[in-house]
Amino acid sequence: MQIFKVGGCVRDRLLGLPVKDRDWVVVGSNVEEMLAQGFRPVGKDFPVFLHPNTHEEYAMARTERKTAPGYHGFEFHASPEVTLEEDLARRDLTINAMAEDAHDNVIDPFDGQADLHNKILRHVSPAFVEDPVRVLRLARFAARFDFQVADETKQLISQMIANGELEHLVAERVWQELEKALLSEQPSLFFYCLREVGALKTLFPEIDRLFGVPQIPKWHPEVDTGVHVMLVLDQAARLSDDLAVRFAALCHDLGKGTTPEDILPSHKGHEARSIALTQQLSERLRVPREITSLAIKVAEFHTHSHLLFELSAAEVLAVFEGLDAFRKPQRFSQYLLASEADFRGRPGYEDADLPEKAAFQACFDACREVNAAPFIAKGLQGPAIAAAIAEKRCQIIDEKLEPFRKKH
Known part of the structure; x- marks a missing residue:
């Protein structure tokens, strides 16, 4: 039995990055020997075990063969005869196909260290085309490390697109990779990479x-x-590590890519089309409901933050109520962050503050102080209470905004 560290933990150590999770591969062993040493089996498709003390995953060296379209269309073979190089050969990129032995010696049969040095993302073998998730992973690594894609890998991806392999991606896997990309330091690189290799359209x-x-x-x-x-x-990534804020920033202007006559004849105005397309994208990828909800509201109201001093008090109050911000005040904070990112997403404004931000926040904070108690004390009931609260809030908004409206 020989045990090696493999994959991302080797790559990150060579890059001088913190190593969060370690993956191990076991060569020259079998299930019976692993069990005899106290390892606990957890793998369903192929033998994977948990270490009895560290609980880290140890996978037996294996090969794989494509048997059907899609992510699950693989047949795995694990046995003591499978070599370390054969196991590494099934991996996606050269920078992920390295191993380390117990003495920290690097085993690098596909020149991953050279590609790390040259900041290149290169496929290990033509088998790259067999797993469509690898296209998303490649783009995510481009975003994480700011690496370039090798020309021969671009050609393979073009082959995958032509063969319809990307159409077999399941929604959960796409969202999983998108979520990781959105949480990277510069998420735009993920989309630029997909566009460069021709996969963004699909x-x-x-x-x-x-x-x-x-x-x-x-x-x-x-x-x-x-x-x-x-x-x-x-800019959203600079301002916040909140996934919902970043997804809202991504979706806020989707409607500008269509006209009402294109695919959404019942939705007039790009804000309405942005809402519809955000819903469409979220449903297709099965995006969590709370994340979708914020993105839809940002698409609906993002221009209100830029036009605050031109809005009526009722229109401002409609933003608070539309965000359900009085019950969930964090939603208004998320909305302001996405709006500020939108404001900064212009050349020359990268470090500027949204001028309306403080005034918008002041209006919200003051409106939150209004409650039903004084109106109930006056004998109001039912809808009359809600109407009185709204009237009072509109009065407060006008008072807060009047000095700014005079300046504008």
């Missing part, structure tokens, strides 16, 4: 359609709507 058509659409007003000749959304997404 995987995220709502995003792909934004590129080439003129941004109005035209801040910069090279900033179309697609570029603007990428800038907004990266």
Whole structure:
């Protein structure tokens, strides 16, 4: 029996990054020997065991063969005869196909260290085409490390797209990879990579359609709507580590990639189309409900933050109520973060503060102080109480905004 550290933990150590999880592969052993040494089996498709003390995963060396389309269409073979190099050969990228022995010697049969040094993402073997999730993983590594994709790997991905392999991706796996990409330091690189290899149109058509659409007003000749959304997404990543805020930033302008006549004839105005497309994207990827809900509301109200001093008190109150912010005040904070990211997603505004942010927050804080007690004391009942609360809140909003409206 020989035991090696493999995959991401080796890659990250060589990059000088913190190693969070360690993966191990066992060569020259069998199930009976693993059980005899106290390992606990957990694998369903192939032999994987938990260490009796550390509880880390130890997988027996294996090979795999494509037997059907999609992520689950593989046949695995694990036996004492499978070598370490054969196990590494089934992995996706050269930077993930390295191992370390007990003395920290690196076993690197596919020159992963050279690709790490040159910041290249390169497939290990032509078997890369057999697993469509690898395209998403590659783009996620591009976002995480700011690496470039090797030309021969781009060609393989083009083959995968032509063969319809990406159409077999299951929603949960796409969302899983998207979630990790959105939580990276510069999420835009994930989408730029997918666009570069030709996969964005298949995987995220709502995003792909934004590129080439003129941004109005035209801040910069090279900033179309697609570029603007990428800038907004990266600004959201700077402002917050909240996945919901980042997803909302991604979706806020989706409607600009369509017209009412294209695919959504019943939705007029790009805000309404952004709402519909956000719902469509979220349903397709099975995005968690709370994350979808915020994205829809940001799509609906994101321009209100920029036009605050032009809005009526009733329109401002509608934002608070639409966000359900009086019951969930964190929703308003998330909304303001997404709105600020939108404001900063323009050349020259990267470090600017949203001018309306403080005034918007002051209106909300003051409106939260209004409650039903004084109106009940006056003898109001039922709908009359709600109407009185709304009237009082509108009065407060007007008082808070009046000084700013005079300046504007």
